[in-house]
Amino acid sequence: MHGGTPVRGPRPWPRWPQYDTRTETELLAALRSSRWSVSWYSPDGEKSRERRFAEAFARYTGAAHGVSVDHGSGALVIALEALGIGPGDEVIVPAMTWVAPATAVLRVGALPVLVDVDPATGCLTAEHLSAALSPRTRAVIVVHLACTAAEIENIATVATDAGLALIEDCSQSHGTRWAGRAVGTFGAIGVFSLGAAKTLAGGEAGAAITDDPSLYERMLMLRADSRGYTAVAPDPGDYELVEDGTVMGANYCMSELTAAVLLDQLPRLDDQHDIRAARAKELEAGLTDIPGLAPIPVPAQVDRRAIYEYGIRVRPGAFGAIGIDSVAAALAAELGTKVYPPRVPLHRSVLLRPQTKPRFSAAWTATVDRATGRAYPGADHYRDHTLLMHHSVLLGDHRDVEDVLTALDKVRAHAGTLDPKGTP
Secondary structure: OOOOOOOOOOOOOOOOOOOOHHHHHHHHHHHHOOOOEOOOOOOOOOOOHHHHHHHHHHHHHOOOEEEEEOOHHHHHHHHHHHOOOOOOOEEEEEOOOOOHHHHHHHHOOOEEEEEOOOOOOOOOOHHHHHHHOOOOEEEEEEEOOOOOOOOHHHHHHHHHHHOOEEEEEOOOOOOOEEOOEEOOOOOOEEEEEOOOOOOOOOOOOEEEEEOOHHHHHHHHHHOEOOEEEOOOOOOOOOOOEEEOOOOOOOEOOOEHHHHHHHHHHHHHHHHHHHHHHHHHHHHHHHHOOOOOEEEOOOOOOEEEOOOOEEEEEEOOOOOOOOOHHHHHHHHHHHHOOOOEOOOOOHHHOOOOOHHHOHHHHHHHHHHHHHHHOOOOHHHHHHHHOEEEEEHHHHHOOHHHHHHHHHHHHHHHHHHHHOOOOOOO
16 A cells, blocks of 8 residues: 555456356347347247246245346335335334435335444344334334344344334345345345345346235336236237236336346356355454454354355454554555445435435425434444455455455554554
């Protein structure tokens, strides 16, 4: 960072997303089919690719039904609408998450109420949920974060006892299993982002899963302008979407080209999970030898972990007086790949700004104290004492793990020679 020789030489890190000629074949087949959208007619009498992906993803998670959408944000919106959440309702949202869960609540006219999280995992807890309930609370969005899982059974118990709808945001946990059961299936609806950075990558895409047939039918129409599927595959030359109109929807449909990529990527996912798990085990063994550092804890019930961002807990003072941002920058310079702290919590984020839009401004101004008027020490601690690395770093071999551990120890050893900004 200040001259000198970095730990990592010119050897490249694994690239992401990963694809090969099979991916290209699937994508070209969709391109040449002349059917680029589920809204277009079926030239061959086959189900659309986006419908086939939704069915395949539901099977992968063990859910009864899947719905393909354009983004994880769209999945959140149709989940909330399918559950009847709207004006006057409050929805619990963890303070440590991407902005989409909060903005999705605003988009359906409800109020997101930010709640603190566990300082070690960044995840919502049952205790934090219980303390935030009000007579207006209708739902909770729990986020399985980075490389761990929220205590979903305890949260589900609180939600059930309080009569709340539970939505699981699994955008960072595709394939995580809790006591043999996939996350996303403990609540009424599970939602997933399938963006380019995710472990299941489609560029820009999302999905929702549910075991409830009525919620499934509603979500289909909510994401396709009030249209649902034909009961069976359409005849050649016919359309697959039926103008049902039971509930008014909007257009959150996934393109056929994106679905083709996802149909190629899904069968690769578990093998990639296995590689990441092996590298994570090696990394965690090495972290025990570096004072002040530890892996983010994972509940004992998690018997399969999907790692989106590998997280390292940093004990206060482990890097002297240097702040987490400077530590991350030094590690990135040593390794030649991104190392970063979590995004700031939503109560500190410039991304959550409802007052900048006329349709949200008045309601937000009147209720902002209810939404954000509390302390978030757990979220603040997690942000300021956590280091993250993208999951692709774990798709290589043991030499990559050795480089990470060497860089961590090197930066820690030299931390005492730097000022709080990381300057010699």
